[in-house]
Amino acid sequence: MQFHDIDSFYTYLQSQQTAQKYLLNCYKRIDGVDAEVKSYENCNVFLYYLEHGRHYYEAGKQLDMVIKPVMFFYGMAHLLKASILTIRPNYPESTTVLAHGVSTRKRKKKNYTFLEDEVKIQHNGLFPYFSEHLFKMKNIPFEKITMNALLKLIPxxxxxxxxxxxxxxxxxxxxxxxxxxxxxxxxxxxxxxxxxxxxxxxxxxxxxxxxxxxxxxxxxxxxxxxxxxxxxxxxxxxxxxxxxxxxxxFYPLSEIMIHYLLLYNLSMLSRYEAEWWGDLLTAKPDLDYPLIKAFLSITQSKIPLLIGNLLYQNK
Structure with a gap:
């Protein structure tokens, strides 16, 4: 699937009529769901998830690297919620699924480096929820994982x-x-x-x-x-x-899961670790900088493509 095909599909879904028709076809494959009713109930929120997600990405591309991780993380979260809604018509079933589903160390150690930093998977929230329902991974094969390990899985x-x-x-x-x-x-x-x-x-x-x-x-x-x-x-x-x-x-992960974990941590750093983040962007002290810069360039186009492909396959 080439990007222009996915881009065209995103464009096709930008109306209540086409969004409702798409959801109707998705819900007809789910037992116990009134596809007609739920597709009408969900078409607007589905439409807004897609529109807002893509707006975050487009805005993020134009902004300085200082703010890019926040824009891409929230753009990704919106696109993921749109994907979830195609297979979970009652999403969100409870407030427990609304958290990020991942955490990171609040206080950074002296001589902190991004590559050695870890994120910890939570039992509830968006990350375990979409991992289970979009990628059939109810049990994540690790509790914590380093940024180095995640970056090394991006081709x-x-x-x-x-x-x-x-x-x-x-x-x-x-x-x-x-x-x-x-x-x-x-x-x-x-x-x-x-x-x-x-x-x-x-x-x-x-x-x-x-x-x-x-x-x-x-x-x-x-x-x-x-x-x-x-x-x-x-x-x-x-x-x-x-x-x-x-x-x-050697993990059986979707690359979408990998980008989510990386963007979560980078968005937290850019919001709450202003001194470290500012030093990284101005002094460029070590390998962290070129890897983060390259990753942000990759994720801004690859994640809308990968999530768009999920939506396209479900049509």
Whole structure:
């Protein structure tokens, strides 16, 4: 799916009539829901979630880096709520789901660095809610995670980590390929046998026709093109597919979840850690600055695309 297709779909949804029709089709697939009634009830709030979310992104692109994280975080939250509403017609069911669903250390340590900072997952709130309902992840595979671990799972940032001789993703193919090739060194990196590694991947791949192994590579022939990329696989904006090659980062996460956690922490820093945030943007003291700058450039276009694709697939 190219960006102009998703952009056109966002434009299509910008009326009460088209929003209601779209929700009607979504709700017809949900048992026990009066699709006609709920689609009319929800079409305006769905429309506003999309409009406000996109306005936050467009405004954020024009603003100084000082305020970008706040704009992108709230833009993302609005787009996520629109997506949730397509499958949860009674959202929000309670006030417990309205919190962010994640927290960070309130007082920063001396010599604080963003890469070493952590976020902690909460039991209630938007993050666990959308992770469960949009991505079928009721149990998040960690309680805390560092910013370094999250950034290393974003394919567009590979080149920056390569400059540090610190690369955590392995290229395995392209969107639409029917053959993927994985270097066997990944089994050593993950401390898994070849069979155990393949067992982990099977649930995230299209059906496998054949699998061949030589001294260096595992070549997997698929029965259909690899289009629905999920689990431990991540997609670069150029359509290349990657997999984590480090045991520490081998998580079956959606990239949408990763961007949410990063933007949450950055938005908190920009709002409540003015001295550190100001020093970062003016003095540019360490690797934190180029990684944060690159991430903000990536997320401003990639998240509307990824969430738009979720909406498009649900039409």
């Amino acid at each position: 567009e940032l590979i080149v920056l980590f390569q400059f540090e001789q610190d690369e955590s993703l392995m290229h395995i193919g392209e969107i639409g390929d029917t053959t993927i090739t994985i270097h066997k060194s990944i089994c050593d990196d993950l401390n898994l046998t070849e069979n155990a590694f393949m067992k982990r991947l099977e649930g995230y791949l299209p059906s496998i026709e054949t699998m061949k192994s030589n001294a260096n590579d595992i070549t997997i022939q698929l029965n259909e093109p690899f289009l629905d990329v999920k689990g431990p696989f991540f997609v670069h904006s150029n359509q290349s597919i990657y997999i984590p090659k480090d045991r520490e980062y």
